[in-house]
Amino acid sequence: MVKRYTSMAYKAADDMIFGKSIYPVKAELGLEVGAGYVTAEVNYAPRPEAGVSKEKLVSEYRRLTTDIMARAVQVGFPAVSLETEHVEQMTNNPTWGGEIAHVQKTILEEYHEEYGIKTALRHTPGDVRENRDLLALIGDKYDVLMESFEAVADGGADFLSIETMGGKEILDYAILRNDIPGLVYSIGCLGSIDMTMIWSDIRKIADKKGRIAAGDTDCAQANTAMFIAGGLLDKNLAHTIAIIARAISAPRTLAGYEAGAQGPGKDCGYENTIVKSITGCPIAQEGKTSTCAHSDVMGNLVMQCCDLWSNESVEYHGEFGGTSVQCWSETLNYDAAMLNVATETGNAKLLRDMLVLSDKYRDPQGYVLAYDNAYKVGQAIVKNGDDLYLRAKNAAISCVDILNAADSKKLIMSKFEKNALADAKAALDAMTDESETFMSDCLEKYKAEVAVFRPDANYKF
Amino acid sequence: MDIDPSKILIRYNVQKEKAQTPEDMAAEMYPKAEPARTICAAIFEGEEDDVIEGLEKAIEGGADAIKLIDDVLMVGMKIVTDMYDQGVIFLPNVMMSADAMLEGIEFCKEQGGSAPKPKGKVVCHVAEGDVHDIGKTIVAALLRAAGFEVVDLGRDCPVDEVIAAVKKESPMMLTGTALMTTTMYAFKEVNDRLLESGIKIPFQCGGGAVNQDFVTTYELGVYGEEAADAPKMANAILAGKGLAQLKETFHKH
Numbered sequence: 224m225v226k227r228y229t230s231m232a233y234k235a236a237d238d239m240i241f242g243k244s245i246y247p248v249k250a251e252l253g254l255e256v257g258a259g260y261v262t263a264e265v266n267y268a269p270r271p272e273a274g275v276s277k278e279k280l281v282s283e284y285r286r287l288t289t290d291i292m293a294r295a296v297q298v299g300f301p302a303v304s305l306e307t308e309h310v311e312q313m314t315n316n317p318t319w320g321g322e323i324a325h326v327q328k329t330i331l332e333e334y335h336e337e338y339g340i341k342t343a344l345r346h347t348p349g350d351v352r353e354n355r356d357l358l359a360l361i362g363d364k365y366d367v368l369m370e371s372f373e374a375v376a377d378g379g380a381d382f383l384s385i386e387t388m389g390g391k392e393i394l395d396y397a398i399l400r401n402d403i404p405g406l407v408y409s410i411g412c413l414g415s416i417d418m419t420m421i422w423s424d425i426r427k428i429a430d431k432k433g434r435i436a437a438g439d440t441d442c443a444q445a446n447t448a449m450f451i452a453g454g455l456l457d458k459n460l461a462h463t464i465a466i467i468a469r470a471i472s473a474p475r476t477l478a479g480y481e482a483g484a485q486g487p488g489k490d491c492g493y494e495n496t497i498v499k500s501i502t503g504c505p506i507a508q509e510g511k512t513s514t515c516a517h518s519d520v521m522g523n524l525v526m527q528c529c530d531l532w533s534n535e536s537v538e539y540h541g542e543f544g545g546t547s548v549q550c551w552s553e554t555l556n557y558d559a560a561m562l563n564v565a566t567e568t569g570n571a572k573l574l575r576d577m578l579v580l581s582d583k584y585r586d587p588q589g590y591v592l593a594y595d596n597a598y599k600v601g602q603a604i605v606k607n608g609d610d611l612y613l614r615a616k617n618a619a620i621s622c623v624d625i626l627n628a629a630d631s632k633k634l635i636m637s638k639f640e641k642n643a644l645a646d647a648k649a650a651l652d653a654m655t656d657e658s659e660t661f662m663s664d665c666l667e668k669y670k671a672e673v674a675v676f677r678p679d680a681n682y683k684f
Numbered sequence: 685m686d687i688d689p690s691k692i693l694i695r696y697n698v699q700k701e702k703a704q705t706p707e708d709m710a711a712e713m714y715p716k717a718e719p720a721r722t723i724c725a726a727i728f729e730g731e732e733d734d735v736i737e738g739l740e741k742a743i744e745g746g747a748d749a750i751k752l753i754d755d756v757l758m759v760g761m762k763i764v765t766d767m768y769d770q771g772v773i774f775l776p777n778v779m780m781s782a783d784a785m786l787e788g789i790e791f792c793k794e795q796g797g798s799a800p801k802p803k804g805k806v807v808c809h810v811a812e813g814d815v816h817d818i819g820k821t822i823v824a825a826l827l828r829a830a831g832f833e834v835v836d837l838g839r840d841c842p843v844d845e846v847i848a849a850v851k852k853e854s855p856m857m858l859t860g861t862a863l864m865t866t867t868m869y870a871f872k873e874v875n876d877r878l879l880e881s882g883i884k885i886p887f888q889c890g891g892g893a894v895n896q897d898f899v900t901t902y903e904l905g906v907y908g909e910e911a912a913d914a915p916k917m918a919n920a921i922l923a924g925k926g927l928a929q930l931k932e933t934f935h936k937h
Contacts, residue, residue, distance in 0.1 A: 269865075269866065270865070271866050271868065272869070273866075274866040310864065311813060311866070312866075353815050355839065355840045356838060395818045395821065398776075399775065399776055399779040399818075399821070399825075400776055400779055400780055400783075401776040447818060450892075451775070451818075455696060455697045456696060456697050458771045458772075458774050458775065459774060460774060460775060464776075576685045580685065580686070580689075581692060583689070584689035584693065585689075633686075633689055635698050636698070637695070637697050637698045637701050638705070
């Protein structure tokens with residue numbers, strides 16, 4: 224039985240700042256995350272043709288790791304962290320991921336030894352728990368996934384992470400139908416049930432191997448909503464619905480910490496500011512320096528409370544300024560230097576607030592994720608922290624209330640966004656306060672409507 | 685600390701928003717006669733039960749169940765997709781309307797005892813090794829909403845299966861979606877295998893990591909930046925456009 228969060232880690236929203244967390248984590252080669260400074264976390268993807276064999280993949284990661292470290296010392300950066308998000312071959316063949324982790328860590332050790340640069344390695348096995356037609360969260364694929372974590376931990380990965388997909392079979396259906404109870408069920412309930420299971424086991428592996436169970440992200444669901452919502456002119460999903468999905472994702476990502484994660488949370492978890500307000504654990508974030516991977520509408524704001532600053536992912540290839548990982552790691556590191564100067568000169572809160580205000584009114588997503596509002600969502604979550612359904616519903620209601628209370632001359636929303644928000648509020652108002660009723664109603668509804676939903680097999684109902 | 689954001693950002697979408705509500709715009713486009721008007725309104729609202737109720741009334745009144753598909757259901761759905769193309773309504777509206785329309789079509793087929801001839805057939809798949817299929821789901825729904833028959837091969841679809849399906853179904857177009865850079869390479873293999881078999885149909889490719897530069901590296905590839913490009917491309921093929929013209933129209937960068 225895990226212990227759920229029922230109180231906030233921070234006494235006030237204003238106490239939250241970039242580079243500092245209440246519970247920093249320390250990696251093997253000197254890097255401490257959340258201990259007073261922000262560090263770049265460089266992400267990358269192999270070229271498509273590198274996936275054809277283990278040898279080619281190992282070679283690709285050897286080259287790009289060396290490139291990143293070489294650039295870091297060339298420009299004099301004091302620290303850098305690397306994240307390897309697995310391509311599926313590396314997780315499905317645990318020895319591949321393990322060997323790549325070992326090759327990368329060996330390079331980091333060499334640079335640390337020669338230059339003293341603080342560094343760390345995160346490995347993120349892919350959530351391979353599915354077959355051609357269905358999610359298969361429990362069973363053979365789960366065992367392979369755990370083997371992969373063991374292998375990368377043995378190989379030297381300091382931080383163990385994953386982007387889990389529990390609940391996605393319902394989310395994919397619900398998000399295309401503005402189905403708010405479906406979002407609460409898929410993300411808040413099913414996602415949290417799966418997170419509780421998998422993070423308990425990841426923590427056991429981390430403890431056994433002397434590594435850090437870092438954190439998850441609701442990439443599979445809340446980011447799906449964010450990407451479908453797209454830019455301000457896109458008409459695929461109201462941004463008000465996307466931020467409701469995001470708010471609901473916070474208690475789901477929190478479930479990972481309750482089961483044993485310690486941070487740093489994963490970069491693409493835009494819900495991380497809410498999560499940090501509750502846990503006090505360090506987080507990675509991405510924004511203006513991840514435009515190589517995707518666009519968002521809060522590129523500066525999301526730096527507000529980051530401990531690692533990431534570029535999400537960039538394909539390894541040549542650019543005019545070097546290889547892509549060198550270019551983007553350099554940009555990340557300059558960002559980190561700026562944030563750290565603000566801290567050293569006593570201007571951190573001023574810079575945080577400038578970053579926030581540059582995006583806070585850009586759209587409803589940034590508005591709710593601004594640290595002052597994110598903190599309010601956190602408070603709503605812990606109010607019923609012991610109840611997975613109620614805390615997810617609370618997060619959604621809090622999000623809607625924050626938007627409805629916004630100054631309409633500053634946060635200007637389109638009619639579509641406002642209509643979607645009104646519909647969402649009506650849907651939330653109509654939802655029961657009884658968890659068991661909600662869970663059993665949803666079970667029947669989605670068993671009937673979503674052909675690929677396998678509740679017994681995946682969530683042990 | 686706070687700010688007047690008007691100096692640092694512009695909500696162009698709010699500025700461009702039309703005064704008229706989508707509901708009012710749709711109402712102006714509905715057929716005048718009943719029960720077609722009510723059925724079209726039910727499709728716009730995504731109300732499946734109301735669609736069926738309207739169809740029942742129409743059939744009781746002597747309408748031909750199969751003719752209702754083209755004469756009413758497709759008309760109602762076109763109002764929805766036209767408004768989506770104009771940026772007046774959102775994708776979930778289209779999905780819910782498509783659900784209602786497809787249920788209506790099934791009802792008409794049951795009542796009429798036959799099936800209407802679709803505008804054309806499209807085979808859809810997600811690249812081998814890739815299980816991210818929400819993009820394909822949207823593409824398939826938009827194609828069906830536009831009156832095309834969709835053969836959905838699902839996700840993580842082996843190249844052999846794609847080739848076999850194309851040979852069996854003889855579609856007017858093949859679509860492929862992929863989220864990962866490492867899986868999209870399967871599209872090249874599909875392209876090569878189709879050419880080896882002497883099949884030269886447009887192969888619309890899109891999705892997360894897929895970009896125009898990659899798609900232009902194989903002959904049959906046409907890049908689809910948006911899911912909504914799929915029915916537009918299928919309609920362009922019906923209008924007689926060949927591969928070169930499709931690339932000219934849909935390649936934007």
